[in-house]
Amino acid sequence: MIRSKKFYVVLFLVFTIAIVAFVYFAKEEIPIASTRVIDSLAVDSTKNLNLNLKEGNLAAFADPNPHMQKVVLDYEEFIERAIKKGIAPGAAVAIIRDTSIVFLKGFGLRQTGTADYIDVNTVFRLGSVSKCFSSILAGTLVSDHLINWDDLIIKYIPEFELKTKEQTAKLTIRHVLSHTTGLPYHAYTNMIEEHLPFDTLMSYLKHVDLFAEPGQLYSYQNVGYSLIGKVVEAATHQSFEAALTERVFKPLNMRTGSASYKAIINRENVALPHYFSRKHWVTVPISDTYYNVAPAGGVNASISDMALWLRALLTGSPSIMSDSTLHEIFEPQVKAISKNRNFRKWKRPKASYYALGWRILTFKNDTLEYHGGYVNGYRSEVAIDRKNKLAICVLTNSPGNLADQAIPEFLKQYSQRADSIAFWDNRHKLILVKTTNQLTPSHN
8 A cells, every 4th residue: 555655656746747847848938830930931031922823832831849930930030130231132041840841931132222032932053062962863873773882983984084094993983972082172173164164174184193092082072073974974864954853853843953054044033143342242143154063063943942852851752762872872981171160159060071972060969961052152051960850951142151150050049949849849758757666565
């Protein structure tokens, strides 16, 4: 009898603690499915409701977790403040949590001095985030057994040459996608900007002295990386853009994705690039620079496209590749310093690596798959946090602090509420208590 009473006392204490904890974590004043949150998610821009119905409009839905709603609301206000302060003329943001797109919105102007607002279908250039798309495209070919990561480049490009036959015979697809070709840092990037055709740029590589053997050291490339485009063409008998469209854009319903200068200049709903001059933003023309190395810097997309793409990468997408192949893409290949120091405002990085087309940033208790891009006055930032089932993309039509700080700021805001978010997510799960000391009857 006494033992039974003690059991009920322990059980009562457990549930009392649970109730107190719930009250503690939920004590903040959280707007449950507030109208403001839902409106910002489902509509492209609060100032421009004239949506392009021909393209269709991807909708986001408010996260049911009220603490996550608060993170999204605060982050939306952070972006809005930055646009109002003139830190960037325009931006677009997508946030994915688990299997859902929980935030999707355009901010600011496609072009300063106009009333053309950015919406979720507005197209941006992605710069080096194109490298992520190229590795994913290569992954679809690996998954379909058309290529292998360790295949030699000369298997698909017989005319390709490095300085020596021995070096040429060692170079693999894995080396190309991990920037371990042995070529010097940014080899011939200056000639990319002189608009030389890729075949010409590739032919010049045989004159370059390697600073390391293939596979040994990291050295960031644009020309060398774009060899993957020739591999794709040989394996699929399609152009790089056609293969990307058929194997990635169409299966994921990315309606505005492309990989050419012609495609972006023929679109009406495009964010124009800007540079800061004499205390204001100045619009500049869209350049054809880096479309000659499209696998490294020539992909175009809207924030709707990016949301669909990141959701597929976060949750897995059998329609484009197997989970095992996706895992291989994110496997670190070589140590590589990341230049984005703004992550220190969230957490101090422990180490950084390059995988296949992606940077891997490690922190205490966290790992991010990440990449940034810059080209022609556009900035792009993408990150995936598999542990917390989060992904985010930020696109801007200008360089500057907003793109630098946007992802670290989101991660910081999420971390501040992570315990509350987790507690709410697990609120219906049964609390099990394991005791190590058996209750013994009293001898009184």
